[in-house]
Structures are given as C-alpha cells and as structure tokens.
Amino acid sequence: MADKSRLSLNQITTANWSVAQAVEGCARHGVPSIALWRHKIEEASLAACVRAVQDADLHVSSVCRGGMFPAATVEERRKNLEDNFRAVDEAAALHADSLVMVVGGCAGLPIEDARQMVADGVAALAPYAREHGVRIGLEPLHPMFAADRSVLVTIDQALQLAQSYDARDVGVILDTFHIWWDPRVEEEIAQSAGRIFGFHVSDWLVPLPDVLLGRGLMGDGVIDNRKLRRLVEQAGYDGPIEVEIFNRALWDAEPGAVLAQVVERFEQFV
C-alpha cells in the first residue's frame, strides 16, 4: 500500500478549485504535496501561491507545464521559449521538484521537424533552468496525443533526449496513463533509474469516455498502478506520487469530495 505521505494532489484533478482552495483542501485532508498549474498560478499571482504553500507547509511536486516547442514560425517558437523561461521562474519560486514538459505536437508540421524543434527547445531552456535550480521533467505522453500535444510518446524517447544533459538537470516524468500499454514498460522504467523526476497515477477507463477528459480514478480502469509504482521504486524513485486526473465528471463534482476519494483510492490501489 502506498504511504499517504507520498501523495501529491495534481491540481487539475480538482480543476474548479483555486490555488488557495486546493492548498486548504490538501491541509484539511492531510495531503503533504501539491502540483500547481500555470493558469491557476496566474489567476492567484505567483507571490500569493508561494505564500500559500509556505504557510500550509506544502511541498510542491511540480509545476505544470512548460513545453509546446514546435511551431510553424521562428517568431512563435521564440515566444514559446520566452514562456518557458517564465515557467522556470515560477517553478523556482515555488521550489517545485521539477517543471513538467508537455513538449508539443506535430499538427501542421512533419513529425521529424516537430521532434527536432523539441530537442532545440530543451537545449535552449536547459541552461536557464539549471541556473535557476529547476529540473526539467520530460513527460512522454500517450501516443494518441502525438498530433496535438506531444511528439514525445515513449519512455525510451524521453530518456534519449534527457541523456544529453546532466542527470540532475533533465529527467523524465512517468505517468501510468501514458505508459501502461507499452510492452517494454518494465525495461524502460528500469533504464530510467537516476532520472525519474516525478510519478503520476490515474486509470484508463474501458471504454475510454474521451481522449482528453476520460481518465479515471485509480481502481476504475485497467491500469495496475501498484505494479508500476513498485517498478518505479525499484528504479530508485521515492518522491511524491501525483494523482492527475482529467475527467469531466470529477470536475463537475464537489472538489472536497473528489479529494477524499483520491486519498481513499490512493491508499487502496497505489
């Protein structure tokens, strides 16, 4: 059974809560860590978020998200990079374990070009992140997001990109929703040893209600989150475990009740 001391609420799971509400919810439910989303940070102001997590003695497991590097024009790519620098600033101010990268898709571009733009973007960002003490977490997304969200789709591919950098600076974020299907997942997790910067759990519902908003609570689908958690631990990761669920029905429910369920399912299924 996963220890509750490792639970982190990824804020998107309770999307209707502000940062202040989510922080208060974590304190009330004994959840020691939180992952913050940038649109929520912007709503509340960075300074207010920094104070809120400090006052509640909450650990910030990640800031979501940087990335989205591929774009058709130099100008757009420069703008994206600027935005990534601001994401690093936010992750630094919040002392987040890492800045999560959803690297961007390939719609409108040959996929090889999009992949090169991702490599170039990480290369341009890495020195700035390092200077500011922020670790870059490359998150491979499920292949069904290759067109619109992430041309990075396997752990192997993320590791290959990360390995151009110091293992303290660039690593991978392993999310069970994105990696569970992979016939090589055990081997790939083992190979990630020393570079695992974050671990996320949720579940894959059958049938899948929606590509983006159809993730389930642990225990409601086919993913063996416990097995994957153990593999990640065997590879040396003992940090926070984020529960990150994009689900329309959960978003429409009362966030406090959702968080109570998250805690229960975490203890039961992770």
Next chain:
Amino acid sequence: MADKSRLSLNQITTANWSVAQAVEGCARHGVPSIALWRHKIEEASLAACVRAVQDADLHVSSVCRGGMFPAATVEERRKNLEDNFRAVDEAAALHADSLVMVVGGCAGLPIEDARQMVADGVAALAPYAREHGVRIGLEPLHPMFAADRSVLVTIDQALQLAQSYDARDVGVILDTFHIWWDPRVEEEIAQSAGRIFGFHVSDWLVPLPDVLLGRGLMGDGVIDNRKLRRLVEQAGYDGPIEVEIFNRALWDAEPGAVLAQVVERFEQFV
C-alpha cells in the same frame, strides 16, 4: 504517386454496402482488390462471396478479422479459437492474401496474461492456417486500443511474435493509423522485411473526433502516408494497399461517392 493497380478497398470504408455492392463498386471504379469483413461475408454467405469476387475478377487482399484471443475462461478461449478456425476457412475459400488478426485487449485481465493468451492463440491457430494455405497477419493496433482491442501495439512486438513461425506463415499488417506516431517506425518497418503481409492507409484527424470512428481520408490529417508507403516498399512489400477508414460521416455518405474520393485521395496522397 501510388499506382491505382495496388489499391484495395477495405470494405469497412463503405460499411453500408453489402459484399455484392462493394464488389460491383470496385469493378465500376477500377479498383482491383478488396478486403472483406466476416460479418459481411456471413450476411451474403461465403459461397456467394467467392462467386462474386471470381466473377468480377477481384483480388482479395485480406479477410478481417481473426483474433480476440484473451478471455477470462477456458471455455471462452476455446470458442474464440473455434471462431478463428472458421475465419481461416473463409480466407482460404476467398484466396485472401492473409487473415488479419486483431488479437484482443486486456480488459478484466492482467495485461501480461492477455499477452500470453495471444501467443497461445496464435500457436494454436498457426498449424491449421498453414494446412489451409492461409497466412496469418498480426496487426499491431494503436496503443489507445490496448485495453479493448489489441494488446499488440507496436511493430516490434508483432514481429517478435511472428518470428516464432516460418516467414511464409505468420507476418505483420502495417496500418499507418496505428504506427505513424512511433519514433522507431522507420527502423521497425525495415526490420519487417520479408514478413509484411499487408499495408493499410487512412489518416489521423486533429482533433481526433472519436477513438474508434474518427479516422480520416488520406490528406485530411497528419499522417505522411506516402513516406510510410515508400518505407514499406523499401522493405520489399509490393502487394495491395488497403484503404481502411472507420468514420461515421463517411459511413453516412453515399458509398459510391466515398469510393470515388478514396481513389482520388489514394492517387494524390499515397
């Protein structure tokens, strides 16, 4: 530009047509090959289908589909296997290039068990197929189908399973919708040389309208079908190219008009 002499209509693209109508449509539009689905064969009777394709001098590129091996009980698995024997009989009668395998998912089962049941199922089917002169085409499906349709999700994985058998008996079916996202696709296609039993094209729409029924006509999405066709040719495949599109809007359109568009897009984008 792909030569129209290689075009095969996968019957699911014009799902509202019976076998007789689809055969007549192919003749009218100068499409030399067709892939038949088993529920349509059953509707028409196998003998009528055999006569129809012979009379129209149509080549049958595949019968869709066998597989669906994983099941919770021995009894269900035995029934599935029986059904696969019947699928072999149909493919043999139609002189199809291969029987396409959609191997089955893992809902209700640990994924490792489901994968073992697939291996066991192929092992049980292969001798019967060989005896009847039918080639088994293992089709890796997109990872978003791992839970409910196919635990076989990469070319590597399909090849690994195929390699226990003679290269004349068990091979792979490469469908661009299922493989385009893979960072190793070029290498994997090259490694498939000598075992490619079929090649399917369609497109990945952005945003994806539906997991099952959201495939697009070639040219409407992000897949570089021409590049993949060339890679498959470099690996030695020069057989029929099936256009296989599951799309609700196309199904609701007049099938003859859809087939005309298929021919046009095939010549333009494949």
